[in-house]
Amino acid sequence: MSDSLGDGRGGPTVAQMRLYERWAAGGLALSIIGEVQGSPDFAEKPGNLVLNAQSDTERFRELARRGSANNAHLWLQLGHAGAMADAPISTPKGPSALDLPGLSCGALTLAEIQHLPGAFAQTARRAQELGFGGVEIHAAHGFLLSQFLSPLFNKRADAYGGSLGNRMRLLLETVAAVRRAVGPDFPVGLKLNATDQLEGGFQQDEALEVIAALDSTGIDLIDISGGTYFPGAPSSSDRAGSGPYFADFAGRARTRTSVPLMVTGGFKTRQQAEATLASGKADLIGLARALVVDPDLPSKWIKGAADAPRLPRFEDPPEGGVTAWYTMQITQIANGEGGLSPSDLAAAIAEYAQRDRLRHAIWSDHFRR
Template sequence: MTLKAEADLLYRPLPLPCGVTLKNRIAKSAMSDALGDGCGAPTEAQMHLYRRWADGGLALSLVGEVQGNPHFAENPGNLVLNDASDPAGFAALARAGQQDGTQLWLQLGHAGALAYAATSSPRGPSALDLPGLHCAGLSPDDIRALPPQFARTARLAQELGFGGVQVHAAHGFLLSQFLSPLFNRRGDGYGGDITGRMRIVIEVVEAVRQAVGPSFPIAIKLNATDQLEGGLTGAEALRVVAALDKTGVDLIEISGGTYFPGASSASDNAATEGPYFLDFARAARRQTNKPLMLTGGFKTRAQALSALGEGAVDVIGLARAFVLDPQLPRSWRTPSGHDPGFPRFTTRPEGGVTAWYTMRLAALAQNRETGEDMDVDAALAASGRRDAMRAASWRQHFGL
């Protein structure tokens, strides 16, 4: 294969089962961009950032996370889209992020047991009282309310002009918690073996599809592994993939890890070389004909081309790379295109690397290309101060 033909793998259109076509194979995976106004609404800075990413030439950008219920947000910078939301800001965000054929999808979230404690009373599949994690359990009525809640938020996203939605069932948030035996200790039809534990995930997907009709894209983000002893196994995750193959999902994004207190993150591990979950993607390919997106550990164009070239995945998901270079797809399309320069950190306090990227992302939204020029400890402190301020606004606005 010539260099040009190989490079064209990244820029080949991808038809989705619903009939929508992605213009290329590069996606900005959802991050908790934390750029909401502290009251669940989009900001001008957020709109500017997604406009910049669209201008960079990617096919798909995902906004993470968007809550249907303000009581279970993972961060007070999340967006909240429900019948009480002001639609004007969301419609403006949809327009800003969908320039030049780029798709902007909302990631539908619910943090459950990992809901931000300062604005929530965390509730998960089961009551837990563990070091660093305490939550009540959801009642059967609470669980039955989840599919229509996700479906309503998806329908609003469609009405306001977004290109699609993604159901978040990864990284230790609520639907991921249902899948994990560490979180889900229920004895009813929503617990037990993986068939019961995945039940609510399938019900949410089916409710969303019914709400938006057959031609609106629906994705799902799924863990290959929780990276926790006793958590979701790869074999169980493959059974979820096989079950999703029979649903109306258009794109399955594979990632991994959890924000369980004290858990290690593949993306924060300096010794880990990516792509992190490529072996799982290869196995998932044998379980489904749905398009697969792989996120985690892609740092070079060569890695992306290799994964696409072998047929393991259909879309390359990038997150932190887009914080370092919002024009990356345009760069990779040129013969001399460069890879992003990932920083090396001398210290890595828990949450510090994530905070560094979060603060740099905020700087990028304001056209400060060099970011906040701070180390991870300073970034962690700055992020904490910002979250505390917005948490106060969140509680006041939502009456919490």
């Protein structure tokens, strides 16, 4: 999840350290911090972390130490928002130039594209040196590597566009560069959309081909998700049914790869998680919103409790409103405060927006944008 708890200068905060320490205490095996940028140029939000040569490495070391309490792993999710980069603090660029309602971006040059695998690899190596348990390359949810896979975003006519083989080229080059940088034993995962859930976009059959291509790359985990933050597009969690969203797709993917699979999205009961594992469709279960409303859920399930988290229901929330509510609920956990109620939605949206406005100014001043 994107916790949005960075200090606005790309650095970890004490609240962020408390959050991952708290989740570790709740019994989970692995936390993944999204997103962590290698540079400040294409951040998803001003609360993202930036890990580069100018970072406060001691704060990152402390985050790694505290997030790995109780034998948990803490991985950094390596991100690049591309066309979805936060416009107040960046100049969005994607595979191709776009001028659509709510989304405008330039096109990356060939030289800029060819620079990316090494940049991801450098960030991964820094994460390894600072004591994090692994990294996850983010190729889902409409961010840059996902954009290259999608024919809606990728209109290129060179070696990185057109056929699926060309559209997955940057992803495979990035995985290879990261693996070379960290060696054979450091965990490297990848988050991949089963589908971006947009008409004419990246579809399940194409995702299966990408998964097959990843099978021989030395990747350690494929984290299956779906959907995109394309303006106006509903998220998977806002429009899917009551059960896991991508478990059936994972069953299809299982026939195409020997890499361990994690399925994220829609798991609300212990029975759902156990059934998916027992079916062989997945090896790990990813929890997001369930952990935001109950940080102790893994421990409860391990002890045999069948409790389902009480997820809030909202009446006609505005676009982005539910994300704002959950993000501010994450902040409540990080600060050791009580939970929000659905009636707090308007206040959470306002606080979320105000915090970003303040950090936009901090980010721009710090990085001299």
